[in-house]
Amino acid sequence: MQLVWFRQDLRLVDHPALSRACRLARQRGEAVEAVFVISPAQWARHHMAPVRQAFLLARLDVLGAELARLGIRLHCLRVDWFVEIPTALQQLVQARGATALHALTASEHDERGRDADVQRALQIPCNFYAGDCVFAPGTLLTGKGEAYRVFTPFSRAWLKTLAQEGFSLLPIPQAVGAPLPWQPLALPAPSPGLAAMLAPWPVDEGAAEARLQAFVAEDLLAYPQCRDLPAVPGTARLSAYLAAGILSPNQCLAALLAQLGQLPLAQGAPGFAWLNELIWREFYRHLLVLLPRLSRDQPFNLATRQLAWRQDAADFAAWCQGQTGFPIVDAAMRCLKQTGWLHNRLRMVVASFLTKDLLISWRWGEDYFMSQLIDGDLAANNGGWQWAASTGADAAPYFRVFNPTTQGQRFDPDGDFIRRWLPELARVPGAHIHRPHAWLDAHGLAGIYPLPRVDHAQARLAAIALFKG
Ligand SMILES: Cc1cc2nc3c(=O)[nH]c(=O)nc-3n(C[C@H](O)[C@H](O)[C@H](O)COP(=O)(O)OP(=O)(O)OC[C@H]3O[C@@H](n4cnc5c(N)ncnc54)[C@H](O)[C@@H]3O)c2cc1C
Missing domain, CATH: 1.25.40.80 (Serine Threonine Protein Phosphatase 5, Tetratricopeptide repeat)
Incomplete structure (x- = not known):
């Protein structure tokens, strides 16, 4: 039997490992089976957002049914940590009589270590394919x-x-056997909040x-x-x-x-x-x-390793909750929390605000994003954060600090996005939406929205001074 190990590649089309396993199985008159390993403790250590976990498992359920139609049985294993995967796979290989394992290569450090451990532990050929x-x-x-x-x-x-x-582009492989029944995964029903976050991301075929x-x-x-x-x-x-x-x-x-x-x-x-x-x-x-160090909290630009970021839990919490007093930042952060997704321009704006206005490390922001995003991806997330913090490859130069007010004026000129996520500002007219405090004061509404947490002009100078050393 040829065994295909699915990870962050939950598809049938353009899947070199699946295609090769099917080809070999047909040549040798063997079966193909598939496996996915759920690792809750490891996922939590990687800050994997609950919405992303739910999304992956919902898709896995559909993939199981798609594979079953091709005559391929999907096994779902559950272990807490990556280090337990070699033993779990070894047991499956022995129980099912697998003669080779096929999977796509990973880019992340822990995942590459996991794959190397599996390769060492299994006594059958383990084939990894770019994909x-x-x-x-x-x-x-x-x-x-x-x-x-x-x-x-x-x-x-x-x-x-x-x-x-x-x-x-590899096509979906032809069936390797008669269609099999698929017993849907016993997934917990998502809470109403989670269901709303998943709704824009259907996983059906x-x-x-x-x-x-x-x-x-x-x-x-x-x-x-x-x-x-x-x-x-x-x-x-x-x-x-x-x-x-x-x-x-x-x-x-x-x-x-x-x-x-x-x-x-x-x-x-x-x-x-x-x-x-x-x-x-x-x-x-x-x-x-x-640079495997990028997977381990280290900056691309090693000269920025010693930057003295502020460890201010209250400022960080205000940023996470969308309570900084800067409307475009707050609207973005509340959108992220409620939907698990954020527009790229706003990812840049809020990342700049955390690192340059609040002088809080990109590492805190990177982890928080991972804990919220349905599309959390170590490479893109780390790259985006280090770009914004001016610690990365092709980074924004350290003296270029986004002004959160003018970013809002430029990219949400009428304040439509802001009003969608900050109901307390719903009545503020467009002319005041990016600096609403004077208008709120004049209308007896001071206090419904926080005052700006920093003076941006001063924060900008402090950020430049920090980088200059
Ligand atoms: C601080 C920060 C954190 C980010 N974290 C993530 C993350 O965890 N996961 C993630 O997929 N993207 C991340 N991005 C990149 C980007 O914001 C998202 O990929 C994009 O917003 C997704 O929306 P879309 O599919 O409509 O993109 P589109 O604009 O339609 O782009 C198409 C695809 O290209 C890729 N892409 C787009 N922009 C980028 C980019 N700047 N870097 C790398 N890939 C990109 C994505 O796969 C995207 O789906 C991050 C960016 C920043 C600035």
Whole structure:
């Protein structure tokens, strides 16, 4: 029997491990079985958000049914920690008579360690295949044979390789046996709050692909104009699917190609702005493999290791709860808490506010984001936080500090997003929405919304001084 180990790759299409296992099984007249390991304690240590856990398990249930239709039985194992996985898999291998294990490679440090332990422990061949990026992390190298540390040359090399080599998309494998019954997973019913967070992210067959197709058909060309406006649904909202591997980046390329007739390989080409974001995704995964310390709370730029971040629990709590007195920051943080998702522009704004205005470490923000996000992804989250904190690769220069008020004015000009998430400001007119305190005072409403927690101009100077050392 060929055993496929699913992790952050909960799909049938474009799955090199599944395809190879099916091919071998057909050649040898063997069966294929699949396994997923739930590791609650490890997930908690990785700050995995409850909504992301619920999302993964809901998708796993659907995947189990999809696999069963191909004649593949999915086993769900449960252990607390990654270190227990080798023994659990070994027992399954022996009980089911598996002759080889197949899985996709991981980019994260703990996950890579887990895979190495499994490889050492199992007495059958363990085959790992690249599959979560178009080009496997570590394979794009500079002329000197070194890994890229800066985005722009990385993206140039990535585009050149795509132009030369193209990409391939593996189809869903053909059935390897008669359809099997699927006993749905006994998942606890989500609380009403959790159910509301999951609702925008259906996991049924084809849901992710359908959203991708709708985005490229309807919104791709307007993406450069709309992508920074959080009140407008101008981005693809695919991140939870990509992070859980329900969708592969090759599927995104195939959708671009089908829509545009050619891939947008140069800046300015229609569709390029969106492709560029997928390249950022690949860049951050590439960095994680290049620099394992990024998975372990260390900055990309080691010179920033000793920065004396403030350890102010009250300021941090005000940021988490959306009570900083800066409307765009507070609206964003309340949206994150209530929906488990946040628009990219607002991720940048709130990350800048935490690290530059409150001078609180990006590590606190990174962990908090992970504990809330349905699309939590170590590579993108760490990359985004270190970018905002000016400690990362291609970081915002330390003297560039987002002004939260002007960011709000620019990207939520009428305050529509703010009013959606800050009901106490619902009546504040557009002219005052980004600095509502004087208007609230004048209308006898002082006190319904917190005063600004910092003076931004002073905080900016303090941040620059901190970095200058
Ligand atoms: C501080 C911070 C933390 C972040 N944390 C995460 C995270 O945990 N998980 C995550 O998937 N993204 C993260 N991002 C990146 C980005 O905000 C989200 O991917 C994006 O908002 C998802 O929305 P979308 O699917 O509509 O994206 P689109 O704009 O439609 O982009 C398409 C896809 O490209 C990828 N992508 C887009 N922007 C980026 C980026 N800047 N870096 C890496 N990949 C990108 C995502 O997979 C996304 O789904 C973070 C960004 C910042 C600034």
